[in-house]
Amino acid sequence: MPLELLLILVVGGISAIALLLHLSGRSQPKVMTEPEAREAWFRQFPENPVVDLTLAKDGHAALIQTADGSAPLGLVWSFGADTVARFLEGAKLSPCQQGLQLRLADFSAPTVQLHLGQAEAALWQELIEGPSSPQPRKQEV
Amino acid sequence: MDTVSFPDVTQLAVPIFIAAILGEFLWIALKGRGGRYETRDAVTSLIMGAGSVASGILLGFIAWGFFMVLWEITPLDLGTSVWVIILCFVLDDLRYYWVHRFGHRIRWVWASHVNHHSSQHYNLTTALRQTWTGTFTFMMVVRAPLVLFGFHPALVLFVGGINLVYQFWIHTEAIGKMPRWFEAVMNTPSHHRAHHGRNPRYLDCNYAGVFIIWDKMFGTFVPEQEHDPVDYGLVYNIATFNPLRVAFHEWVAIYRDMTLPGLSLKQRLLYALAPPGYSHDGSRDTSETIKAKHLARQPQDSGTPGF
Numbered sequence: 207m208p209l210e211l212l213l214i215l216v217v218g219g220i221s222a223i224a225l226l227l228h229l230s231g232r233s234q235p236k237v238m239t240e241p242e243a244r245e246a247w248f249r250q251f252p253e254n255p256v257v258d259l260t261l262a263k264d265g266h267a268a269l270i271q272t273a274d275g276s277a278p279l280g281l282v283w284s285f286g287a288d289t290v291a292r293f294l295e296g297a298k299l300s301p302c303q304q305g306l307q308l309r310l311a312d313f314s315a316p317t318v319q320l321h322l323g324q325a326e327a328a329l330w331q332e333l334i335e336g337p338s339s340p341q342p343r344k345q346e347v
Numbered sequence: 348m349d350t351v352s353f354p355d356v357t358q359l360a361v362p363i364f365i366a367a368i369l370g371e372f373l374w375i376a377l378k379g380r381g382g383r384y385e386t387r388d389a390v391t392s393l394i395m396g397a398g399s400v401a402s403g404i405l406l407g408f409i410a411w412g413f414f415m416v417l418w419e420i421t422p423l424d425l426g427t428s429v430w431v432i433i434l435c436f437v438l439d440d441l442r443y444y445w446v447h448r449f450g451h452r453i454r455w456v457w458a459s460h461v462n463h464h465s466s467q468h469y470n471l472t473t474a475l476r477q478t479w480t481g482t483f484t485f486m487m488v489v490r491a492p493l494v495l496f497g498f499h500p501a502l503v504l505f506v507g508g509i510n511l512v513y514q515f516w517i518h519t520e521a522i523g524k525m526p527r528w529f530e531a532v533m534n535t536p537s538h539h540r541a542h543h544g545r546n547p548r549y550l551d552c553n554y555a556g557v558f559i560i561w562d563k564m565f566g567t568f569v570p571e572q573e574h575d576p577v578d579y580g581l582v583y584n585i586a587t588f589n590p591l592r593v594a595f596h597e598w599v600a601i602y603r604d605m606t607l608p609g610l611s612l613k614q615r616l617l618y619a620l621a622p623p624g625y626s627h628d629g630s631r632d633t634s635e636t637i638k639a640k641h642l643a644r645q646p647q648d649s650g651t652p653g654f
Contacts, residue, residue: 207358209404216400219365220393223472226369227386230376250584253640283586287385288467290586314596315586 235266235284243268246289247282254280260333264321269333279334281308283318290315299334306330351427353505358400360512367516368471374521375470381521382470387588389472394590395462396475402482410487414500423497435498436506436557442493443510443556446486448567451551456484457623458597465593467580469543474518479594510556514539534559537571544577545584547641548653550634569653582624582637 227233238246244256247270258271270280270291282291296311305322322330368389375381425431450460459478466473493503517539525535534555542553552569555562562568571577585596604618607627614627624633632640638654648654 207355207361212358212361212400215361215365216397219361219368220390220397223365223368223372223393224386224390226372227384227389232384232389233386249578252644285467285584285586286388286588287383288580288584290584292586312586313599314592316592318586 232287234287236287236289237265238268238282238284238289239265240268243270243282243289247280247291249289250282250291251280260330262320262322262330263326267318267320269330281318283320294334297334299331301327301331308334351499351501353501356505356508356512360515364396364471364475364515371471371519371521382519383468384470384472385468388466388468389470391588391590391593392466392472392476395479395593396472396477398479398590398594399475399477399481402479406482409482410490411500411504413487414490414494414503417491417494418500421495421497423495424499425497427499427502431498432502432506435493435502436509438493438498439490439503439506440510440555440557441561442489443507444554444561444565446489447554447556448565449486449489450484451554452622453620454597454601454623454625455619456486458601459484461581461597461623462593464543464581465585467584469518469520469540469577469579471515471518473543473579474515476593480598513557518543530559532558532560538562538568540577540579541569541571543579545580545582546575546578547638548572548575548648548651549577550582550637550653552653572652582632 238261240259240261243261244259247254247256247259247268251272254272254274254277256270257273260269262268265284267281267283270282272280278293278295280291280293282289292310292312292315294308294310298309300307300309302319304319305327306320308318308320310316310318320327320330371382372384375384425434446456447460450456459480462478463473463476466476490503490507494500514534517534517536519536520540522536524530524537525533529535530537534553534557538553538555538559541549544550549569552567553559553562554567559568585593587593587596601619604626605615607618610618610627617625617627622633624631624636642649642654
């Protein structure tokens with residue numbers, strides 16, 4: 207197959223599929239409920255049960271405190287239609303227009319954009335950076 | 348003058364790939380079942396596929412040069428009759444089984460293959476989420492015996508291409524089970540779904556390309572279980588749609604591990620060559636420890652397929 211034709215097929219094919227998926231609503235990030243966030247954490251870290259969970263108002267992320275009090279906070283967040291989770295060890299937090307941005311020391315999960323209101327962002331910042339052990343809002347599971 | 352040549356079937360199949368993806372998506376959209384699509388996930392998979400073709404065009408000369416050197420050395424020439432092509436196809440599928448098995452059990456090779464498993468979706472675009480770095484695994488040496496036994500390098504690459512094209516259609520949830528005889532001999536969507544599972548049960552199983560019989564022969568076959576739906580993706584899922592990060596994240600991780608301070612030479616080498624999950628201090632999980640921990644939580648699964 208001539209290279210030019212292959213290039214047209216590939217670029218055209220990817221563009222057409224992307225457009226079709228986007229226009230049919232396949233670009234919406236997953237919105238989690240508390241049980242779903244807990245399940246998403248368990249899916250990644252079955253040995254680290256959730257003790258406290260703080261769900262973002264938009265349902266796109268949740269802060270996790272595990273039973274191991276010495277472990278750093280965890281974060282589970284929407285990744286496309288799915289979720290991913292990480293402990294926030296070595297994470298760098300910075301405020302931004304949408305809320306907070308987390309930079310993780312992980313090449314496969316470099317940054318997380320948290321869409322939070324002003325008050326919510328302040329609370330999350332306190333939970334993540336707080337000098338004493340964090341006190342998430344939600345009741346124990 | 349060497350005049351043996353075969354078509355590049357993977358390039359020729361590109362229009363079929365695109366049409367089939369559109370067909371699968373429409374089927375899912377109309378029926379409301381049979382899989383999931385997500386825009387960025389699908390686009391990432393497709394870009395990985397395009398990059399893999401580009402990588403083959405740019406770096407393919409290395410493997411080709413290696414095979415042609417072997418072809419010059421070998422005194423054998425089996426020709427290109429139909430029976431030789433069929434025999435080459437079957438033997439190359441056995442070659443694929445072992446390369447694929449190495450791809451899951453040797454971290455250096457896993458670094459190349461991991462991107463194929465990095466989607467949490469399982470649809471026809473996932474089939475195209477292919478490696479850009481296969482040349483650097485040096486797995487072309489596993490093809491060397493075929494050339495040395497007298498199969499022309501062009502034929503070996505041709506049947507390898509057919510093998511890859513076959514594997515395209517099995518990356519779907521739209522097909523449940525094939526007829527029993529077919530499931531017994533061939534790799535199918537059901538068998539390959541299990542291979543893509545991150546559930547402890549499905550780790551390191553069903554390495555087959557075309558014929559599932561290799562897994563049955565070598566003890567790695569695990570049938571898909573209705574009561575344990577496949578959870579697609581990696582044990583430790585990545586959180587990026589950036590194709591460069593998808594392609595290179597495990598290579599970066601190997602580099603970081605191998606350059607940790609205070610390790611012995613053996614430990615540094617094991618970070619590259621041991622199975623994924625190896626750590627010098629035992630702080631990480633391998634497939635074996637993940638399965639063992641699962642059985643500690645769910646002892647009733649002991650003795651069932653995959654455990």
